[in-house]
Amino acid sequence: DIQLTQSPSFLSASVGDRVTITCRASQGISSYLAWYQQKPGKAPKLLIYAASSLQSGVPSRFSGSGSGTEFTLTVSSLQPEDFATYYCQQLNSYPRTFGQGTKLEIK
Amino acid sequence: EVQLVESGGGLVQPGRSLRLSCTGSGFGFTDRAVTWVRQAPGKGLEWVGLIRNKRSGGETTEYAASVKGRFTISRDDSKSTAYLQMNSLKTEDAAIYYCTADTCGADCSGFWGQGTLVTVSS
Numbered sequence: 747d748i749q750l751t752q753s754p755s756f757l758s759a760s761v762g763d764r765v766t767i768t769c770r771a772s773q774g775i776s777s778y779l780a781w782y783q784q785k786p787g788k789a790p791k792l793l794i795y796a797a798s799s800l801q802s803g804v805p806s807r808f809s810g811s812g813s814g815t816e817f818t819l820t821v822s823s824l825q826p827e828d829f830a831t832y833y834c835q836q837l838n839s840y841p842r843t844f845g846q847g848t849k850l851e852i853k
Numbered sequence: 854e855v856q857l858v859e860s861g862g863g864l865v866q867p868g869r870s871l872r873l874s875c876t877g878s879g880f881g882f883t884d885r886a887v888t889w890v891r892q893a894p895g896k897g898l899e900w901v902g903l904i905r906n907k908r909s910g911g912e913t914t915e916y917a918a919s920v921k922g923r924f925t926i927s928r929d930d931s932k933s934t935a936y937l938q939m940n941s942l943k944t945e946d947a948a949i950y951y952c953t954a955d956t957c958g959a960d961c962s963g964f965w966g967q968g969t970l971v972t973v974s975s
Binding site: 747778780796801837842847 | 888890897898899900902903915916917918951956957959960961962963965966967968
């Protein structure tokens with residue numbers, strides 16, 4: 747199975763900050779990676795698919811990059827509603843797997 | 854409006870069975886793969902399995918190792934509904950179960966239900 751490791755696991759930042767979350771795969775997955783945002787008590791929401799494609803309706807301050815084994819999710823200017831937990835997921839092979847999550851908190 | 858609605862969760866004893874349902878509306882349910890994802894209390898997301906759509910995937914299925922042989926995913930496109938049959942339930946199966954629908958052609962979960970809670974306890 748492909749393991750995904752996110753870093754950091756916890757991130758403290760302020761409104762207006764630029765933040766980057768990294769997801770590393772245990773083997774190459776081309777660009778078959780998605781990013782999700784989850785707020786407490788809610789279902790996750792798809793942000794990015796195919797490593798860098800923005801899901802319809804997602805603000806352009808979110809962006810994704812990478813291929814192979816290293817990927818990043820960047821939020822260019824944090825807004826209050828962006829404080830949440832973020833997960834990456836590989837879509838290259840079965841079983842699909844998720845990273846352990848990155849909790850983004852307000853500083 | 855796009856909707857996925859899960860039902861069927863509840864309290865069940867270890868070793869017993871439960872069937873979850875997921876009904877979609879507001880989008881082409883029959884053209885989408887449906888994935889089940891679960892989340893144990895306070896934990897991260899765990900992929901459970903998926904069923905492909907009939908046209909491109911022949912309604913074939915994939916499962917996580919932790920549920921293979923115990924869980925079965927099926928679908929009834931005439932009802933825009935997918936099912937997760939869970940047998941021989943274990944305490945570690947306790948979680949919120951989400952159904953999702955593919956929106957990118959590679960099983961990404963673009964549409965999500967609200968989740969249904971499964972508690973496994975004697």
